[in-house]
Amino acid sequence: MPQRIDITDPADPRVDAYRAQKDAWLRASHREPGDPATPETTGTGYGGGLFMAEGKLVLQQLVESRYEPESLLVIEARLGTIETELARLGAHTPVYVVSREVMERITGLDMHRGILCAARRGADRTAQEVMDGAEVLVVLEDLSNHDNVGGIFRSAAALAGPDRVGVLLTPRCCDPLYRKAIRVSMGWALRVPFATIDPWPEGMARLHEAGWTTLAMTPGEGSEQIGGLGPIDRPAILIGAEGPGLRAETLCLAARRVKIPIHPAVDSLNAMVSASIAIERLGGMLQR
16 A cells, blocks of 8 residues: 655645646646746657646546556545555555645645546657557547547547557647546546657658558548448548648548538537547447
């Protein structure tokens, strides 16, 4: 069992990783929590540093994942609810136990879930590793909304299976290990393999060479109706950002263009909804 450490002073340096949890640094990559805020990273990869997991359900996924918890910050009243998860941690992992008031003073937020875990990112997976381990790929191009990214990870796990699906992100896509993305994914961003594919869209050639059929989700003219597609071996579903959709270069390089029929009074679907429909129809559990 990990070591319980009671914290009564919000200024205790042992909980510096949890201090002043503001969006500016939670969005940034390549940094440790507590470092001065910097602009959001748009380069390749997310490796290094820590990320934050929040709540019991996410902690359940974390202890089943490849990531290593470094410490926990828990309101005492919630300690009894995570006994199973605590038993999975090593004896060297500190569990800082606090009152609700001290938690709020440390984090700067009203932490209703009362459970935070700082975990190590470790080494990034490579795009090749993700491709080699998947039967279905979802490629996210330049998504900037963490709710959409988290929701797509949850849908990918639920509809294709976390052991069958992988996610590739273009260099300008937001971080799946941002706290809100993890929370919206219900922790599946910690379990579904992902990596950055760079350069993009030139990197699409790697998918084609490896036998993937790239399917650009777009409502434009010339797109095939998703319901009319037959079985596709090794589908790679391309999802564009909310609003602009996929880049013109991406559409030109994709093997096929696919659309989801919607009512003419509605101009488009949310990116997460589109991805979920595409995953279920093109690579879902019923396709096994």
